[in-house]
Amino acid sequence: MSSGTVQLRAVTRRFSLGATSVTALDRVSLTFPRATFTAVMGPSGSGKSTLLQCAAGLDRSTSGSVTLGGTELTDLSETELTLLRRERIGFVFQAFNLLPSLTAEQNVALPLRLAGRRPSKARVREVLEQVGLGDRARHRPTELSGGQQQRVALARALITRPEVLFGDEPTGALDSRTSREVLDLLRAMVDREGRTVVMVTHDPVAASYADRAVFLVDGRVNGELTGAGAEDIAARMTRLETAPC
Structure with a gap:
């Protein structure tokens, strides 16, 4: 399997709530091929975030397998999983999670420092330039707009040259113009x-930037749309949200 390809085979994730058990994912099988952009969508409680967490090695599935390239994540120890996430996976969330006392360039360099590696100033500046913030390297988060902070978070995710970038509602806290800027950057990372890129989103406009939108309902895959526009994606979501249980 090529580097950067993520594959889930019959992945189930159950959570115990007292005496009851909740199935968040129910035998989900999906492939996210290398150099593609996939949006994961579905009604509230459909299992979107759980899918992302299992695919990214942030959570362990109850059964089934998850592979990144040729690596089976379900066989790895916690230490091995931590190393894999650090070296091969990038994350961008709705909350920017920047340290307010650090400058943009210091926030970007943080993953390498935490890994015990000395960050190259040239590499830090390279990824800041990549997200259009070369002139904001010495600014702290309070001196940046929300969109600029999210771009710093994106640069931080890219500093290790990850094979896969996972986003959980990465544009959820941004206005429409700034969202488009961030989505354009994600699209360019795939194309260039x-x-x-695997992105959980509730926004049909955001999903229209992806190559395909995969829909979940009650922890199961409920079809997908390829190359669809925002209107078609919104119509599909409306049908899913209004369908009888």
């Missing part, structure tokens, strides 16, 4: 750099 061959990265794999």
Whole structure:
């Protein structure tokens, strides 16, 4: 399997709530090929975030398998999983999670420092330039707009040259113009750099930037749309949200 390809086979994730058990994912099988952009959508409680967490090695599935390239995540120890996430996976969330006392360039360099590696100033500046913030390297988060902070978070995710970038509502806290800027950056990472992007979103406009939108309902895959526009994606979501239980 090529580097950057994520594959889930019959992945189930159950959570115990007292005496009851809740199935968040129910035998989900999906492939996210290298150099593609996939949006994961579905009604509230459909299992979107759980899918992302299992695919990214942030959570362990109850059964089934998850592979990144040729690596089976379900066989790894916690230490091995931590190393894999640090070296091969990038994350961008709705909350920017920047340290307010650090400058943009210091926030970007943080993953390398935490890994015990000395960050190259040239590499830090390179990824800041990549997200259009080369002139904001010494600014702290309070001196940046929300969109600029999210771009710093994106640069931080890219500093290790990850094979896969996972986003959980990465534009959820942004206005429409700033959202488009961030989505354009994600799209360019796929088209120009061959990265794999998997993004959970509730926004049909955001999903229209992806190559395909995969829909979940009650922890199961409920079809997908390829190359669809925002209107078609919104119509599909409306049908899913209004369908009888």
